[in-house]
Amino acid sequence: MSSRLRLLLAAVGLLAFVWLLLAALDRALALAQRFMGLPAGMRWLLGLVLLLLALAGVAFGVWWLRPRKPRAPVTAPDRASLEARIEKLREAETDVEELRNELGELDRRRASARMYLAVFGEISTGKSTLIAALVPGATPARDARGGTTREVATYDTTVDGQDWTVADVPGSSEADGEARERMAREEALRAHAVVYVCAGDLTRTQGEELRWLGDFGKPLVLAVNKADQWHADELDRILDHVREQAGGIPDAVVAISAGGEERFTRHLADGSTEDVTRRRAANVRPLRDALDRLLAPGAAALETQRENAVLAGLHERTGERERAYRDEEAQRIVRRYARRAIVGAMAAVAPGSDLVIQGALATGMVRALASLHDVRVTDVEIDSLLRQVRMTLRTGTSVVLAIAGNALKAFPGLGTLGGGVLHAFAYALIFDSFGRALAATLAERHALDQDDASARMRELLGDAGTARLRQLAELTGEALRNR
Template identity: 75%
Template sequence: MSRRLRLLIAAIGIAALAWLLLATLERGLALAQRYMALPEALRWLLGAVLALLLAGGVAVGAWWLRPRKPRAPVAAPDRPSLEGRLAALRDAGADTEELRSELGELDRRRLGGRLYIAVFGEISTGKSTLIGALVPGAAVRSDARGGTTRDVAHYEGTAPDGTAWAIADVPGTAEADGDARERMAREEALRAHAVVYVCAGDLTRTQGEELRWLGDFGKPLVLAVNKADQWDDAERERITRHLRASSGGVPDAVVMLSAGGEERFTRRLADGSTEDVRRQRKPEVGGLLDALARLVAPGAASLEPARENAVLAGLHDRTAAVEQAQRAADAERIVTRYARRAIVGAMAAVAPGTDLVIQGALAAGLVRALADLYGVRVTDVEVEALLGQVRMTFRTGTSVVLAVAGNALKAFPGLGTLGGGVLHAFAYALVFDSLGKALAATLAERHQLDQAAAGERLRDLLGDTRGNRLRQLAELTSDALRDR
């Protein structure tokens, strides 16, 4: 573009801006004249409204631009209460060895006094190569395939200040069918004093969620952008600013680096032939080392409380999952026990055509047993109200229950030829199994005796004609009759 053309465009732009300012000023003066021509009372009213709008806008702007307080770390239970829960699970027959070994590892690292740094991130972002740059001479596995790290490995090295540290190479996340390895990586990240989250560019939605999950535990966190040698200085600065803004202040530092590694390319020679060249790129990790030196300067002892809080918080979630599975197994045993009792009771007093819930005592016992299991207090009134709703559901759906029972028994000729007694016994098994499972699911989800939710699940289960479930109930009926 010539100099004259640039000057012409600049002049046109200045003229347009001046015209816009004059038009705005003229419009403002016109509005002011119209405002002053209004009656005094109306002027005061409009002035008060405008002042309120202006004050509200300033308040909203101040709130939006206020400095964000750092998020408090995830709260963890105290260790004695956690150990008590593990002891209760062990007494109940649950396998808690892995959870208890986590506490042992927590103590071992605290007594060792060594700094632990976890290198975390998705597969194929260069984590293993980065560890090779941080700990020269470390035998790190790396090849062209994604997700080469299959286990947690520690490499001992020296921090910039001379302190001994151990760098953990963990499996990459976002790998197909890699849930177990991803869980392993997350657990090791919680055990570390500080975490380096590695990415290779802009953050994806999944990476952003992982970064926020790490930030929730309040330990030193560095966002490291690998393969930065593909950008110039201006692009690096722009990417760094963008990542600081998009990460919401979660990482303590954002650094650009190049982990190095092997570079492969084809070179054309002077005679027209080609050759494959393999060479090592020089790593550039000075920014990461400086950031880590600043963040772990307090030392392992000072960083230990945040690390212990993170480990105990993770253990709390894992223990809760085991408790949930244990309660589900206990609920299944309770439902099966009461269904068996209902089968025996049905054979003792069969009255075709009567209400399917004639065994009120058994139904009340089932409700109370499940409520006790899930720690929900129920009154006699609540139990009776629930059973009243259940009776109404069964009374209107008796034909459906008997039809399902009859069709299921056709698959078991030996049972199907024993007459109406067996049919009603199987119907009772279906009734109590449906009631127990509906109630257990409701108590687990809502932690209260919600009649509406339990009734809705009950109706769904009564119409459930899946072969596996009906086969199990038929086998339960057969076993109960054989024992009787």
């Protein structure tokens, strides 16, 4: 853009600003004149309202601009309770070897008195090159923990008399790399400190990863790699922007050059070209200085934060195993009681009419599912829930019978549609819907929420998929044959 055009635009902008200012002033004077023409009482009332609005605006501005409190570190359960949960899963014949190995690795690293550092970040940000520059001459090792299939490449070195182990973990945001990303996160939790590597402004995914790492309260350095590609003023602007994006989460934000190789094509005097590969100079001194400052207390002083992070990660993984076990066990419980209901329903007149007869089975299923999810229920709560289920079935009997009849037509082999077979299949559908609904409510709410369970049951009764109906038809046929 030429200087004359820029000057013209600036003049137009200035004139527009002056015009808006004069218009606003004119409007303000008009409003003031109208305000003074109001009765005294009205002026006082309107003035009070305007004052309250102004004070509310100032209060909101102060609240919005207030300094944000730092995020509280993630807290983990005590080790004894975690070990008890793992042992309970083991007694339930759930595979917990990986979880027990994690506890063993926690003890092994504490006893080694080494400083563990993890280099974390997205793919193609230069993590491996950074490790080569950070610990030159380090001996690579393969650390396979507990006989599992997951491996982490580690590099052992000595820094100022302190034994270090630097972990090279897979990069995140890789296509179909969920398993490797999880492995990287688990290794980051095991480390005393983490270096998060980026190559410029933070993406939304990188910001989320940085916040996740910061939640554990351990030393965290954000290293902006490839700093040699920018001029000094550009680098300053990038660092300022990255610090603003990071929101004070990392303990330090530094600019580095990990080095590595660069390839380019050189044009020769005779008109030909040649491909040239050369090494770029590395500069990781800012990172080394930041690590020296943050890790000065030593491994023993940082062990509490590291152990808290590992136990927090184990708490999450143990919870996943517990949920998976409860889901599978809940399915077995529902299937077992549905099979019993099929046999007991052969003498039923209509679905729901003999729920008193089936009440003992329904009560047993409620108690079994509640016990599975560690939810205490009283007899009064169970009776109230079953009354609500009876109400649901009275209004939905025709729907249940229609679904049962259509299902038996679609899946022949159970005999005729009349008599006890139809009712048996209907009760299979009822108990399966009731059990699934109750299990979902207990898992999500950790309480016996009758309204939620009833709503889920109505939905399951009215929307039975083909695969589910086929399973219930097979269950009905199997139960009747065994009977």
